Amino acid sequence: xxxxxxxxxxTPAIKMLFAMLIAGLLAVPLFTVYLLVYxxxxxxxxxxxxxxxxxxxxxxxxxxxxxIPYLAQTQExxxxxxxQVTKTASVWRTLMLTPDVxxxxxxxxxxxxxxxxxxxxxxxxxxxxxxxxxxxxxxxxYGVSREALALDRAELRFGVSDAGGLVGAPPVxxxxxxxxALQPGKGPPATGGSGFFTAFDASALGSKPLRVAYDYQVRxxxxxxxxxxxxxxxxxxxxxxxxxSFQGDLLPGTSKLSAKGFAATxxxxxxxxxxxxxxxxxxxxxxxxxxxxxxxxxxxPVDVYDxxxxxxxxxxxxxxxxxxxFLMFDLIGGARVSPIELGLVGAGLVLFFVMLxxxxxxxxxxxxxxxxxxxxxxxxxxxxxxxxxxxxxxxFIAALLVALYGxxxxxxxxxxxxxxxxxxxxxxxxxxxxxxTRGMDWGRRG
Numbered sequence: 132x133x134x135x136x137x138x139x140x141x142t143p144a145i146k147m148l149f150a151m152l153i154a155g156l157l158a159v160p161l162f163t164v165y166l167l168v169y170x171x172x173x174x175x176x177x178x179x180x181x182x183x184x185x186x187x188x189x190x191x192x193x194x195x196x197x198x199i200p201y202l203a204q205t206q207e208x209x210x211x212x213x214x215q216v217t218k219t220a221s222v223w224r225t226l227m228l229t230p231d232v233x234x235x236x237x238x239x240x241x242x243x244x245x246x247x248x249x250x251x252x253x254x255x256x257x258x259x260x261x262x263x264x265x266x267x268x269x270x271x272x273y274g275v276s277r278e279a280l281a282l283d284r285a286e287l288r289f290g291v292s293d294a295g296g297l298v299g300a301p302p303v304x305x306x307x308x309x310x311x312a313l314q315p316g317k318g319p320p321a322t323g324g325s326g327f328f329t330a331f332d333a334s335a336l337g338s339k340p341l342r343v344a345y346d347y348q349v350r351x352x353x354x355x356x357x358x359x360x361x362x363x364x365x366x367x368x369x370x371x372x373x374x375x376s377f378q379g380d381l382l383p384g385t386s387k388l389s390a391k392g393f394a395a396t397x398x399x400x401x402x403x404x405x406x407x408x409x410x411x412x413x414x415x416x417x418x419x420x421x422x423x424x425x426x427x428x429x430x431x432p433v434d435v436y437d438x439x440x441x442x443x444x445x446x447x448x449x450x451x452x453x454x455x456x457f458l459m460f461d462l463i464g465g466a467r468v469s470p471i472e473l474g475l476v477g478a479g480l481v482l483f484f485v486m487l488x489x490x491x492x493x494x495x496x497x498x499x500x501x502x503x504x505x506x507x508x509x510x511x512x513x514x515x516x517x518x519x520x521x522x523x524x525x526x527f528i529a530a531l532l533v534a535l536y537g538x539x540x541x542x543x544x545x546x547x548x549x550x551x552x553x554x555x556x557x558x559x560x561x562x563x564x565x566x567x568t569r570g571m572d573w574g575r576r577g
Contacts, residue, residue: 143462143568149470150454154447157477161446164484168443171488172436179251182244183352186253187296190351191424192235193321193358194289195304195343197228197264199333200281203274225412226275229401230262231340233361239370241429248492252372252429253352255299258345262361265340273409277337285333287311290322290358291349297327302347304329321358321422354378356426359399362408366397372429379426397425435491435499438543442484445539448553449480452560453511456531457519459567466519476511476518483507504536 203224241254270277287304291297294315304311311329318326333341356379357366371392377383383395401408404423454473460466483503490499508529516525538556542549 146458146461150458150473153470153473153477154450154454156474157450157481158447160478160481161443161484164446164481164488165440165443167485168436168440168488171492172440175249175436175492178246178249182246182249182251183253185295186244186352187298187350188293189353189356190256190296190349191292191322191356191358192237192258192290192349193319193360194287194326195230195233195262195345196288196319196360197230197333197336197341198286198288198317198328199226199228200224200284201226201275201279202281203279223281226273226280227410227412228264228266229406229408230264230343230361231363231408233260233262233359233364235260235357235364235366237355237357237366237368239355239368239372239427239429241370241372250431251352252431253350254355254370254372254429255348255350256355257348260345262343262345263340264336264343266336267409270409273411275411280337282334282336283332284330285336286317286328286330287343288317288319288326288328289345289347290318290326292322292325293349293351294318294325294327296350297347298350299348302327302345304343304345306331306333306341306343307335308344319358319360321360354426354428356424357397358422358424359397359404360401360406362401364397364399366425367394368396368427369394370427370429374430376428376430377426378428379424381423381425383425395427399423399425435496436488438496439484439488439491441543442487442539445542445553446481446484448556449483449535449539450477452531452535453477453480453528455560455564456528457515459564460519460524463567466521466524468518472518476514479507479511479514500536500540504532508532508536 200223202221205222236259238257239254240256241252243250244253266277267273287306289302289304302313304313311331313327313329315327316324317328318324335341355368357364359366359381369392373388373390373392375388375393375395377386377395381397381399383397386395387393453476457468457473457476461468483506486503486506487499490502493499494502511532512525512529515528516522519525519528538552542552545552
């Protein structure tokens with residue numbers, strides 16, 4: 132008591148400035164926590180990629196395409212004996228046909244694979260489909276005659292972006308009910324040439340449409356995408372995964388989501404894709420159109436790193452409200468609070484976010500939030516009881532912290548309304564401070 136009597140008293144304005152200075156300095160550890168979250172998130176991505184290594188990457192499937200060699204005549208002007216001579220030569224080129232109608236049914240069987248505290252979602256997709264090919268009546272418009280087609284050397288090409296995922300039962304491709312032998316490679320450009328193909332005699336295509344059926348399984352992780360190529364493509368995806376995210380250039384026409392999984396269907400034609408059903412290898416080489424994809428991502432329902440990252444952004448809200456409560460007890464209630472004590476309280480508030488991150492990686496976000504909040508509330512309540520020399524005042528600090536952590540959880544849950552709620556809270560806090568200090572002489576001492 133004697134030391135308090137001889138210690139010079141600061142003016143309310145100086146105390147306010149000290150509190151603001153300490154709050155500003157706490158931006159450094161808050162930013163450090165933000166960097167820590169970013170670093171742990173990067174480590175998590177690396178660990179998830181390592182878990183999924185050898186299983187298969189994010190898969191893109193495409194096809195089938197029907198490739199038919201044809202004999203084309205080329206003319207070239209050459210100089211012979213000082214005279215320009217035009218020579219005609221025969222070269223083999225490839226006519227590419229996309230199906231008139233294609234239907235693909237993909238069933239995704241997801242798995243959650245874990246290593247230590249990290250986990251990732253992988254899947255095995257069974258793709259069953261059918262396609263119908265026919266020669267266009269105006270084939271000559273493309274500079275190709277039917278007589279030049281080598282139908283007996285035709286190839287069916289399928290695209291799989293990561294062919295290493297083609298494990299399990301061998302793919303099955305049948306033309307008019309006849310099963311064909313498959314070879315690796317020759318995928319369409321949409322999958323970077325990765326995939327598989329089969330060579331067969333398509334002579335029947337000259338008189339009637341050709342029907343193809345196929346069935347293959349592919350492993351992947353994260354997402355499955357289709358690069359549609361046909362005149363009328365319908366793609367149906369089913370899975371027991373309850374939290375899909377539909378991405379890519381095309382959204383599903385119909386989708387059903389429930390706790391038991393989802394089912395979605397895309398339907399798109401070549402007019403929407405901006406691509407003709409017929410092209411040559413020269414056309415494909417000059418093709419500059421981007422690849423159009425329909426994609427479904429198997430996402431984890433809650434990313435703890437994103438939630439912790441968002442909560443750190445509200446750190447100043449915690450510091451501001453808590454410091455204001457201590458300052459009001461000092462200025463109005465007569466409980467003297469030193470800058471060091473404010474700094475220790477601020478350190479406790481920052482520590483909450485570190486504990487939240489550490490526990491969330493192990494227990495999940497909600498349990499981590501409750502544990503970290505309870506620990507910090509208990510710590511700061513006990514410390515406030517000593518600093519403010521009153522259990523009643525410490526109880527007020529505890530109630531304030533409980534309210535703040537409760538409001539923060541609501542803000543994290545209602546992301547769309549977080550700005551509105553946060554601005555209303557700041558308005559209420561400012562109005563409260565204005566009311567409580569409306570008659571205060573900010574320059575007086577003692």
